[in-house]
Amino acid sequence: MTQADGLADFGHDPWWLILAKVLAVFVFLLLMTIFAIWYERRVVGRMQVRPGPNRNGPFGLLQSLADGLKLIFKEEIIPRTADRVVYFLAPVISGVCAFTAFAVIPFGPTVSIFGHRSPLQLADLPVAVLVVLACSSIGVYGIVLAGWASGSTYPLLGALRSSAQMISYEVAMGLSIVAVFMTAGTMSTSEIVAAQADAQRLVLFGQEITIPGWYAVLLIPSFLIYFISAVGETNRAPFDLPEAESELVGGFHTEYSSMKFMMFYLAEYINMITISGLCVTLFLGGWHAPWPLTLWSGANSGWLPLVWFTAKLLLLLFVFVWLRGTLPRLRYDQFMRLGWKVLLPVNLAWIVMLAGIKVIQRESLDGSVRTTIIAGVAVVLLLVVTLWPAAKEPEPMLGMPDPAGRIGGADGFPLPPLDLQVPPSPRAMPTPVPATAADTGSDGAEDSTGEEA
Amino acid sequence: MSLALETLAQSTVPTGEVVTFWILAPIALACALGMVLARNAVHSALFLVVTMLCLGVFYMVQAGPFLGFVQIIVYTGAIMMLFLFVLMLVGRDSxxxxxxxxxxxxxxxxxxxxxLAALLGTGAVRALRATTATGLEAANADGNVQAIAQLLFTRYVFAFEVTSALLITAAVGAMVLAHVTRPKAERVGQTARMLARFAPGGSPAPKPGPGVFATSNSIATPALLPDGTPAERSISAVVPTRDLTPEEAAPKGTQGNQEGQQ
Structure with a gap:
């Protein structure tokens, strides 16, 4: 395969080094999964004022290991109506896709490994970011086929929801990455990280200002849309509709047990780690050290960037857990409306705006042409704002209740207040006590005349 | 065509490419046959997915990584997924x-x-007969993605835009045909529904379900009102009314009524 100049470091490793890198990525993902499960349970526990797992090992660190071992030795139950081949294939597809996607995430700069200069990244391509998108889109098959092959209603419903959700949010996610491609001028992950290395100089209203090179700052809308759609893409709360426990039992993996269930669980966490890793790579400067640390010149060389990368990854995982601990699950139609009617149009408008800014910033552009373009855009925006149809007034309600709070006169039922304001209690009003009520005061302590009895 | 063949004959194919081809080509062919021959619609779709994945890998191996991944993301990931979506709704045993x-x-x-295959084949051969192959080095000189982008947005921009307009028209047409718009006047809001519930003739509380406080738990058995009369509106209008057999009508063995069992 022909490679661009920026990828010259790749493709020269001896076979043992490639094998070692594959193994390292595999072990990193497994360890991160075990850690992330513990981390999530501890953080959610902390947010809910309870300790979380704390029995196995120091701080309960070995809890997920124990859970994993228990899961392996559990009995495997396959439903009688299952389509056996597809039922077996589904978790395999999920797992393989989850592991593959991490191959293109850069962990660090070029280092020396046993005398070989090699980048801390398994593979890179001119279109490396597309590898992650391709893996996640194939990973949907695992979920959909699991739901279908189970031969059961709840998994099928979960699978349908999941496929619709992942396809919708993949569109938003793919579009949010476009802005990064436009700014970095490449689709290779290592080159995108390199493009974020230096602070950028921006000329704004004639003044030159220095802004950090991270795309999370330069391209804030893209970053926010990416993160929201990443939560949707990984089926995490508040977008965990495919496995909404209260509606669908367990979603697509209701009928799965033992190793196969573990595979789905593993894939879900690895997907979360991959999506966070891609977010770090695309928006948070990759393995580069954050600002105060960059004052020390050795921060971005050698093996140390591995620490910065992992720290950023854990920070993003914390946000995932934070969201889960804070937000209630969305309703399905609200969720789809957010994806298609909010994230997508905002994203498109932002990309067009960014392209416009890039054209205006071009130095070959004449000054008067630039002013004309800016004025034209401002006029169009003003027109849109003024001519935008105003929201319709809500129509007056028919058949409102009478002053006594009833609808339909004495035949109707007393109506609860529509504005959710609790009306003053009739008992609290100073009304004279009827003589008959005082005689029958023995049948209720709640009665206003109860204390007389 | 002859020129292109000569260029092909002169260049040597890398070993990795040959190995990939001989592994994936039989798989792709077998899955294409499987797609036609499979009885189950979902299995058929899955075979097609494997064939498409193999095609994607072929594109990547032949120095078209962008095309390869787009093939996987768009065709395998999105379009076949929508097919599968519909097939699953049809029912798994059909x-x-x-x-x-x-x-x-x-x-x-x-x-x-x-x-059709012969027509397309001869058309391609006739169109490409006079074409000289420039080679991958020249085509990918500025990078694969850049080369595709340049062609797409300069020479073929009209064809590209026309195709996208066609697809959008098709999508909008499908929406217009399938989407049922309800006029604004027919829509009933939450407040109006609640007012109707509380008005005379409505019921503020949920209606009784069938079989509730009744002697049977069948959906054909009406609920009993506090005075013992059957509540007819607890039965769905769709369920046919039928007379219960004496066994069905007899009180079942519940906690307070054990003699019904014997």
Missing amino acids: AEAVIEVLRGQRIAAVVLGGG
Whole structure:
């Protein structure tokens, strides 16, 4: 395969080094999964004022290991109506896709490994970011086929929801990455990280200002849309509709047990780690050290960037857990409306705006042409704002209740207040006590005349 | 064509590419056959997915990584997923009918399919006869993605835009045909519904379900009101009313009524 100049470091490793890198990525993902499960349970526990797992090992660190071992030795139950081949294939597809996607995430700069200069990244391509998108889109098959092959209603419903959700949010996610491609001028992950290395100089209203090179700052809308759609893409709360426990039992993996269930669980966490890793790579400067640390010149060389990368990854995982601990699950139609009617149009408008800014910033552009373009855009925006149809007034309600709070006169039922304001209690009003009520005061302590009895 | 063949003959194919081809080509062919021959619609779709994945890998191996990944993301990931979506809703046990509905349908299909393939093949050959292959080095000189982008947005921009307009028209057309718009006046809001519930003739509390406080838990048995009369509106209008047999009508063995069991 022909490679661009920026990828010259790749493709020269001896076979043992490639094998070692594959193994390292595999072990990193497994360890991160075990850690992330513990981390999530501890953080959610902390947010809910309870300790979380704390029995196995120091701080309960070995809890997920124990859970994993228990899961392996559990009995495997396959439903009688299952389509056996597809039922077996589904978790395999999920797992393989989850592991593959991490191959293109850069962990660090070029280092020396046993005398070989090699980048801390398994593979890179001119279109490396597309590898992650391709893996996640194939990973949907695992979920959909699991739901279908189970031969059961709840998994099928979960699978349908999941496929619709992942396809919708993949569109938003793919579009949010476009802005990064436009700014970095490449689709290779290592080159995108390199493009974020230096602070950028921006000329704004004639003044030159220095802004950090991270795309999370330069391209804030893209970053926010990416993160929201990443939560949707990984089926995490508040977008965990495919496995909404209260509606669908367990979603697509209701009928799965033992190793196969573990595979789905593993894939879900690895997907979360991959999506966070891609977010770090695309928006948070990759393995580069954050600002105060960059004052020390050795921060971005050698093996140390591995620490910065992992720290950023854990920070993003914390946000995932934070969201889960804070937000209630969305309703399905609200969720789809957010994806298609909010994230997508905002994203498109932002990309067009960014392209416009890039054209205006071009130095070959004449000054008067630039002013004309800016004025034209401002006029169009003003027109849109003024001519935008105003929201319709809500129509007056028919058949409102009478002053006594009833609808339909004495035949109707007393109506609860529509504005959710609790009306003053009739008992609290100073009304004279009827003589008959005082005689029958023995049948209720709640009665206003109860204390007389 | 002859020029292109000569260029092909001169260049040597890397070993990795040859190995990939001989592993994936049989798989792709076998899955293409499996797609046609599979009885179950979902299995058929899955075979097609594997064939598409193999095609994607072929594109990547032949120095077209962008095309390869787009093939996987768009065709395998999105379009086939939508197919699968519909197929799953049809029902998992619906196998293809084996009976030939039209006489001679299969032979006609084979002949027409072969004819279409021959037509496309000869068309491609005739169109490419005079074309000289420039080679991958020249085509990918500025990078694969950049080369595709340049062609797409300069030379073929009209074809590109026309195709996208066609697809958008098709999508909007499908929406217009399938989407049922309800006029604004017919829509009933939450507040109006609640007012209607509390008005005379409505019921503020949920209606009783069938079989509630009744002697049977069948959905055909009406609920009993506090005075013992059956509540007819607890039965769905769709459920046919039928007389219960004496066994069905007899009180079941509940906690307070054990003698019904004996």
